[in-house]
Amino acid sequence: MSARCTVTANYLRTVPELRRYFASVFLIEIDVADGGAIEDFMFPDWATLRFNAQPSIAGNTRAGEPLPNSRFIVSGPRSQEAYMHTASLRQWGVLLHPLGWSLLIGEPASAFANRLADGMTHPAFAAFRPLAATLYGAEPDREGELARLTDFFLGITPRAEPAEEAIMRAYHALDDPEVDSVDKLAERAGINRRTLERLCQRVFGFPPKLLLRRQRFLRSLSQFTADPSLKWVGALDAGYYDQAQFVRDFREFMGMTPSEYGQRCKPVVEPVLRERARYRSEWLRERQLGAYLPG
Template sequence: MFQGSYPDSDIGGGAPLGGVQATFTGPTSTTVRFSVGTTRIWGIGFLPLGWARFVDAPAHVYADRLMDPRKERIFAAFRPLIEGLFGETADEAGELERIGAHFAARVPVELPDEERIVACHAALLDPDLATVADFAEAARLPAHTLERLCRRHFGFPPRLLLRRQRFMRSLAQYMLDPSLKWIGAIDGHYHDQAQFVRDFHRFMGMSPSQYVAAPHPVLSGVMRARLEAAGAAVQALHHPLLKHPADR
């Protein structure tokens, strides 16, 4: 949600979206690129359980899509927040209070899959998982149930989720400590550096060397802030039952 200049954005090099007060991004397996002038931004990130609770649609239908929430029926419940978040002057505390009040006022929905979503999410964070069979065993689900549940609530099939986790662990490790170089940050489940480079192109749309050559003034700070506040540098590595640090 933006106050000031509105960004021009695209996901994975797809159709651009611009001139909108807010954007809604589904589950992602590639980069979101945007350019923006002077603006203030509030971002709200949903973990899979949050998607199941607040978005009435299968996640895979909206995977790797960038949307205007004012035009999509399933996002209608968010429109009052989007339209009423900002006042004439910046008020960070008041805006945060309005965001919290919006979600607190939403009527709780019964989630038959809640325990299985949490089990799958917790299993996905295990760095020792290497195969879909390992994933299914850790989540205590049959393979076909795991496939259905992952697509509906996580947006992608189990194999791609495991591949993304492996990549995100590597990227986060490098961003937190570039002195390791890529060779020291690559996850142990990669067979070799060539496999990592292929995944880098798949998820980032560029080579590792191209990424290193680009500046990351915002992302580096965000990763360190996330690590301090949430215990993980990127959202994909957050615990499914994440609590505020003061509640730990």
């Protein structure tokens, strides 16, 4: 059972130069009472680099792949939940959209799909270890930490990516509920279906059909978390034929039913999803106004 805790999640803007890499930058602060620990899970998402002030967090994938305590954790792109166990924690993270993965990591995203890695030992992430070592000072300093994180990534020379425009077109199209087929996704991306299949495996981590289903599911999960008064029926994305289809997706992507999810203690997931819904709503408003090029 989880101990009493306070969880604060903040999704923050970054400088325009880094929006090629990041879907968002976030700071999560967890204060667990009496030196205790809490358990929760991470929902399916894009790849994430997480830098911890102290190595007080561990986890495992659905398949049971363990992650030892580390100052620097990498979550590959996920279509499944991953579990976490942590004491009090301060954690900065960057959510890499697929282009960011290609430009910064360069490895095939499919090789890290639904996997966790210790960034302090895995050779693919060696370039980011200096940030893990220098991000935090003796005392919490949100503005200083964000500045150090920003400066570090501004200093990185990105890899070449000839398909950059197609990747970003596909990425944005996945957020559009009207893009409900692989053919429509390929059309939005401006490439043929076979090229899209290869591109998605290389930089998104999954086949395009699975990506479309995952994004449809995540829109529903986010809407329910942002406004639980809707109940699940009211939160369902328009792309679902019926509730039974949603329940099947819920089992596939979360490893549990909606009822089981509702009964679980979610000390981290709920505040993170609520903050993320707020950030996304702000991003969409500004995108419609043409004022904010999304990361």
